Amino acid sequence: MTANRVLLIDDDEMVRELLALRLDTKGYETVQAPDGKAGLARLREEAFDVVVLDLLMPEMDGLAFLSAVQGLEGAVPPILVLSAARAEQVKLSDTDGLHVETLRKPASAGVILAAVEKILKGP
Amino acid sequence: MFRVAVIALALSLVLSLPALRTAMDIANGYVAAWLVRWDAVYGEDVVVVTPAAGRPEPAEAELRQLLARLDAAGPEAIVVVPGQDARTMPPASYGETLTAPVMTVLSERDRRATDPEAPRDGIAVRPDLSRWFGHLRPAGPGMLLAESGRPAFETLVADADQEAWWIGYLPEANGLPVFYWNDVLDGHIPAEFLSDRIVVVGMAAQDGAAPPDLRFAPVSQPVPAATYVAQSLQALQDGRLLMAPGTLAKRVIILLAAVQAGLILVRLRDRAGAWIYWVATAGIAGLAVLCALAAQVMFPVTEALVAFSIAWFAHRVVLDANRRRRQRRQLLRADLATAGSLRSRVLSGSDWTRRVEDSAASIGLTGYSFVLHDRPWRQRVVASGGAIQMTPRTRRAGARNGAGGEGGTALLPLPSTDFADAPPDEEFWCVRLRVTGGRRGSWIIRCPEGLLSGSGRRRAMLIAAAERLLSMHPDVPERQLRLTLDEQIENRTRVLAHEAATLDALMHISSTALAVFDLVGNFVRENEQMREIGRQGDMDFSKLSLVETVAILTKIDATVVSMIFSELLTDGESRRLLTPGLQTRGSYVLRLSLDLGRADSGEMEALGPIVLCELLDVTESERLDQARRSVAEFFDQQLRNDFEAIDLVFEMLRDPALSDTIQAQLLDRMSAIITRMTRRMETFDGALWSLPGQGGNEVVPQELRRALDEACDSMLREGRFFDVTIDYSRPELLSLVRAGADELTPALRNLGKLCVADAMRDSVVRVSVTETPGTVETAFSSRGPGLPAELVDAIANGSGAHLPKELQDIATIASEARRWGGALSIETGLDEGITCKLTLEKVL
Numbered sequence: 028m029t030a031n032r033v034l035l036i037d038d039d040e041m042v043r044e045l046l047a048l049r050l051d052t053k054g055y056e057t058v059q060a061p062d063g064k065a066g067l068a069r070l071r072e073e074a075f076d077v078v079v080l081d082l083l084m085p086e087m088d089g090l091a092f093l094s095a096v097q098g099l100e101g102a103v104p105p106i107l108v109l110s111a112a113r114a115e116q117v118k119l120s121d122t123d124g125l126h127v128e129t130l131r132k133p134a135s136a137g138v139i140l141a142a143v144e145k146i147l148k149g150p
Numbered sequence: 151m152f153r154v155a156v157i158a159l160a161l162s163l164v165l166s167l168p169a170l171r172t173a174m175d176i177a178n179g180y181v182a183a184w185l186v187r188w189d190a191v192y193g194e195d196v197v198v199v200t201p202a203a204g205r206p207e208p209a210e211a212e213l214r215q216l217l218a219r220l221d222a223a224g225p226e227a228i229v230v231v232p233g234q235d236a237r238t239m240p241p242a243s244y245g246e247t248l249t250a251p252v253m254t255v256l257s258e259r260d261r262r263a264t265d266p267e268a269p270r271d272g273i274a275v276r277p278d279l280s281r282w283f284g285h286l287r288p289a290g291p292g293m294l295l296a297e298s299g300r301p302a303f304e305t306l307v308a309d310a311d312q313e314a315w316w317i318g319y320l321p322e323a324n325g326l327p328v329f330y331w332n333d334v335l336d337g338h339i340p341a342e343f344l345s346d347r348i349v350v351v352g353m354a355a356q357d358g359a360a361p362p363d364l365r366f367a368p369v370s371q372p373v374p375a376a377t378y379v380a381q382s383l384q385a386l387q388d389g390r391l392l393m394a395p396g397t398l399a400k401r402v403i404i405l406l407a408a409v410q411a412g413l414i415l416v417r418l419r420d421r422a423g424a425w426i427y428w429v430a431t432a433g434i435a436g437l438a439v440l441c442a443l444a445a446q447v448m449f450p451v452t453e454a455l456v457a458f459s460i461a462w463f464a465h466r467v468v469l470d471a472n473r474r475r476r477q478r479r480q481l482l483r484a485d486l487a488t489a490g491s492l493r494s495r496v497l498s499g500s501d502w503t504r505r506v507e508d509s510a511a512s513i514g515l516t517g518y519s520f521v522l523h524d525r526p527w528r529q530r531v532v533a534s535g536g537a538i539q540m541t542p543r544t545r546r547a548g549a550r551n552g553a554g555g556e557g558g559t560a561l562l563p564l565p566s567t568d569f570a571d572a573p574p575d576e577e578f579w580c581v582r583l584r585v586t587g588g589r590r591g592s593w594i595i596r597c598p599e600g601l602l603s604g605s606g607r608r609r610a611m612l613i614a615a616a617e618r619l620l621s622m623h624p625d626v627p628e629r630q631l632r633l634t635l636d637e638q639i640e641n642r643t644r645v646l647a648h649e650a651a652t653l654d655a656l657m658h659i660s661s662t663a664l665a666v667f668d669l670v671g672n673f674v675r676e677n678e679q680m681r682e683i684g685r686q687g688d689m690d691f692s693k694l695s696l697v698e699t700v701a702i703l704t705k706i707d708a709t710v711v712s713m714i715f716s717e718l719l720t721d722g723e724s725r726r727l728l729t730p731g732l733q734t735r736g737s738y739v740l741r742l743s744l745d746l747g748r749a750d751s752g753e754m755e756a757l758g759p760i761v762l763c764e765l766l767d768v769t770e771s772e773r774l775d776q777a778r779r780s781v782a783e784f785f786d787q788q789l790r791n792d793f794e795a796i797d798l799v800f801e802m803l804r805d806p807a808l809s810d811t812i813q814a815q816l817l818d819r820m821s822a823i824i825t826r827m828t829r830r831m832e833t834f835d836g837a838l839w840s841l842p843g844q845g846g847n848e849v850v851p852q853e854l855r856r857a858l859d860e861a862c863d864s865m866l867r868e869g870r871f872f873d874v875t876i877d878y879s880r881p882e883l884l885s886l887v888r889a890g891a892d893e894l895t896p897a898l899r900n901l902g903k904l905c906v907a908d909a910m911r912d913s914v915v916r917v918s919v920t921e922t923p924g925t926v927e928t929a930f931s932s933r934g935p936g937l938p939a940e941l942v943d944a945i946a947n948g949s950g951a952h953l954p955k956e957l958q959d960i961a962t963i964a965s966e967a968r969r970w971g972g973a974l975s976i977e978t979g980l981d982e983g984i985t986c987k988l989t990l991e992k993v994l
Contacts, residue, residue, distance in 0.1 A: 039791040041823055045798040052812060135801045
C-alpha cells in the first residue's frame with residue numbers, strides 16, 4: 028500500500044519539521060516547502076493527496092497560492108488551510124473548484140492529523 | 151392750663167426723644183443731600199446711602215457725620231452708593247470707627263477711577279470690605295447688579311476664585327437676586343439660571359423679543375401701563391419674574407403692582423411706620439394738651455401728675471408701636487426671604503452641616519469643602535473629610551494658602567442662605583463653596599466621571615452646587631429640590647457647556663505653535679511657522695477668526711468647529727484634527743488641547759482655561775508608527791510560531807509509543823526553539839531596553855531601536871501589552887529584569903524573557919521583587935497563553951532530565967532552592983500564562 032503524500036507549506040521551519048515528524052510517524056510521506064512559490068513548484072512536479080497550507084508566508088502567501096493553484100492543469104488535491112487568529116478573518120472567496128478546509132491556529136498536531144485523515148477519507 | 155399743656159408736650163417730646171431720633175435716622179427720605187433708605191437687603195437691616203439726585207454731592211465730612219448717625223441706629227450694615235464722580239466714596243477707615251460694616255458699591259467707572267488695574271467690568275465691592283459679605287450673606291450668582299447691563303454672570307464666575315466679592319442691590323427687589331434684563335437678552339445669563347427667586351430689573355427688549363424658554367411674558371416698550379401691570383402681576387403671582395422698566399412712571403407702576411402682590415411691603419411698611427410715628431406723636435401731644443385743658447380746674451399738683459402720666463403713656467404707646475412695627479417688618483422680611491412662605495425657622499449649625507453634606511452627596515461632589523459662617527470671626531469648614539472648626543489663626547492660614555496659588559483654595563460666593571431673621575442670640579449661617587484647586591483658573595472638583603471635567607461642566611457643577619445650596623432653604627418645597635437636582639442639572643450642564651464654549655473657547659484662546667488669538671479670536675501674534683503655512687496655502691490668517699482658521703485648516707464646517715470647542719471644554723480631552731486644508735509638504739495635525747492651569751502670562755494674560763492650538767508635524771510620527779506596527783507584528787508572528795512549535799513538541803512527547811530516536815529529535819527541536827526564542831528576545835531586549843548612549847545591541851538598527859522604544863512606551867503607557875506593576879518605570883523594569891538575570895542564572899533570565907515574550911502576545915507581564923527581612927523574591931509573571939503545564943511541572947519538580955539544557959538549568963535551580971530552604975514556583979497554563987517565582991533565603 029502506497030503511503031499518502033502530504034505537501035507541507037509553511038515558512039516556519041521548526042513547525043514544518045515538527046509536523047512532518049508527526050505525520051511521518053503515522054505513515055504519511057511528507058514533502059516540505061517554505062513558501063507558496065516553492066509549494067506551487069512542487070505541486071506542478073509531483074502528485075500529492077493533500078496539501079497543508081499556512082496562510083501567512085513571505086514570497087507567495089497562502090491566498091496567492093490558492094489563486095495560483097486554480098490555474099494548474101489537472102486535479103488539485105484537497106487543501107487544509109491553517110489560519111491564525113488574525114488571518115482567520117481573511118475570506119477565502121476565490122476558491123472555486125478547490126476542496127479547501129480550514130483549521131484555526133494554533134492547532135495541535137493531533138488536530139491537524141485528524142483533519143488530514145478526514146480529508147483523505149472524503150465526505 | 152397753658153402751662154400744663156406746655157409741660158405735657160415737653161415731657162412727651164423728651165421721653166420720646168430716643169425713639170424719635172431713631173425714627174428720624176431710619177426713616178426713608180432725604181437727609182441733607184443724601185438719600186437714606188432703611189431697607190432689608192438679604193434679610194438684614196441695612197441702611198443705604200446715596201447722594202440725592204439733582205443735588206450737589208456733600209463733602210466727605212458730612213458723609214462721615216451721616217454714617218456716624220446712621221451707625222448709632224444700629225443697622226446690620228451700611229451700604230454707600232457713591233455719586234457719579236465717586237468723590238463721596240468713603241475711605242476704608244470709616245469702617246474702623248463704626249459698629250456696622252460699611253460697604254461701598256462701585257460702578258465700573260468708579261472702580262476704574264480708583265483702581266486702574268481692575269481687570270473686569272461690573273460692580274465691585276472694595277476688597278477691604280469683602281469680609282463683611284459673609285455676614286451679609288450674598289445671594290450668590292446672579293445677585294450682581296450691573297448698572298449698565300454688564301455681563302454680570304461672566305464676571306462673577308470669572309472672578310470667583312479671586313476672592314472678589316460682588317453684591318447686587320436694588321431696593322425694589324427687596325433683597326432678591328437681581329439680574330439686568332439686558333444681560334438676559336444678551337445671553338450673559340443662562341435662562342436656566344432664572345429661577346423662582348430671581349427678579350429681573352431693567353429695560354425691556356428693544357424689539358420686544360425674549361429668549362423663548364424664559365418663563366415670563368416679554369414686555370416691549372412702549373406698552374400700556376395697564377398691560378404692563380397685568381403682565382407683571384401675573385409674573386409675580388407665578389412667582390417668577392419682575393421686570394421694572396426704566397422710566398420712573400412705570401417703576402412706580404410696577405412698585406404698586408408689587409405691593410399688590412404682597413412682595414414689596416417692607417419698605418412701604420417702614421415708611422408707613424415712620425409716618426405712624428409722626429402722626430402718633432402729634433396726636434399724643436395734642437391729646438396731652440386736651441387733657442391739660444380738661445384738668446385746668448384741678449389743683450397744680452394733680453395737674454402736673456396728670457401731665458406727666460399722659461406723657462409717659464404716650465411715650466410707651468409710641469415705643470410699643472415702634473417695636474410692633476419692627477417685629478412686623480421682621481416677619482415680612484422672613485416672608486420675602488422665603489418667597490411667600492409664612493413660616494420660617496432658624497437652622498442650627500448641625501442642621502446646616504448635615505444639609506451641606508447631604509447636598510454635596512446628592513450632586514455628586516466626592517471632594518468638597520464648605521465654609522459655614524456662624525460669626526464673622528468664627529467659621530466652620532464642612533469638608534469631605536469631616537467638619538472642622540476654624541479658629542481665626544487657621545482661617546488666616548487658609549487664606550494665605552488660598553492666595554498662594556498652587557494647592558490653594560478659591561472662594562465662590564454662593565446663593566443666599568438667608569432663611570430667617572434670626573433672633574439676636576441665635577447663630578445665623580452663611581454657606582460659601584470653597585473649591586479646592588491649584589492655580590488660578592484651575593479649580594479641581596472631584597466628582598463622578600463624565601459629570602465634571604471641562605470648563606463648561608465645571609461651571610455647571612459650581613452653579614448646580616450653588617443652586618442646590620439655594621434650594622436648601624428650609625421652606626423650599628421638596629418638589630422644587632427634585633426638579634433642581636434631577637432635571638435641571640443636565641440641562642444646565644448642556645447649556646452652560648455651550649455657553650462656556652462661546653465665552654471661553656472662542657474668547658480665551660491662545661496658541662503655542664499656531665498663533666495667539668485675542669479674546670475674540672483674532673490674531674494678536676503670528677509666528678514664523680504660521681506665516682509660512684499661510685504663504686504656502688495662500689491664506690492670511692490674521693484676517694480670520696479662530697473658528698474660521700480652524701475650519702479652513704481642517705475643512706470642517708465652522709458650526710462643527712464650534713461644537714468641537716464646546717466638547718473640548720466639556721470633557722477636557724484633546725483633539726487631533728487632520729489638516730486637509732493645508733497645502734504643505736509636510737504632514738500636519740492640528741491639536742486642540744485644554745490647559746486648565748495655565749497661568750504664565752507670556753504675551754497675553756490668561757485668566758481662565760486656555761485652549762492650545764498646535765500644528766504638529768506628524769511626518770516623523772507616522773513613520774515611527776508604521777515601524778512600530780511592523781516590529782510588533784513581526785515579533786508577534788515569530789513568537790506565535792515559537793509557541794506553536796513548543797506545543798507541537800510537547801504534544802508529541804506525550805505519545806507513549808514515541809521511539810527514543812524521535813524523542814531525541816524532539817528534544818533537539820525543543821532546544822532549537824528555546825535557543826531561537828532566546829535569540830529573538832535578546833534582539834528584542836537589546837532594542838527594547840537599550841537606552842540611548844548606553845550601548846545596546848549594535849545589530850539592531852537605530853531606527854528599529856527607536857521604534858521598539860516607542861512600542862515599549864506605548865505598551866507601558868496604554869497597558870495594551872504590558873501591565874507592568876505601576877510602581878516600576880521602564881528603566882526600573884529593565885533593571886529588574888537584568889538584575890534578576892545577573893544575580894540568578896541565565897536560565898532564569900531566559901524564563902523571565904519568556905514571560906516578556908508571552909506578554910508580547912496581547913497579554914500581561916508583571917515583574918516584581920519583594921524583599922522581606924529574610925528573603926528576596928523575584929517574580930516574573932505573565933498572563934498570556936503561557937507554556938505547557940507539563941513543561942512547567944517538569945521545571946518546578948526539578949525532574950527535567952529530558953528537557954532542553956536551558957530549561958534544565960531552571961529545574962536545577964528549583965532543586966537547589968528547595969534543598970536550601972527556598973522555593974521556585976511556576977504557575978502557568980494555556981490560559982494563565984507564566985508565573986515564575988523564586989524565593990531564596992538571603993543567606994544564599
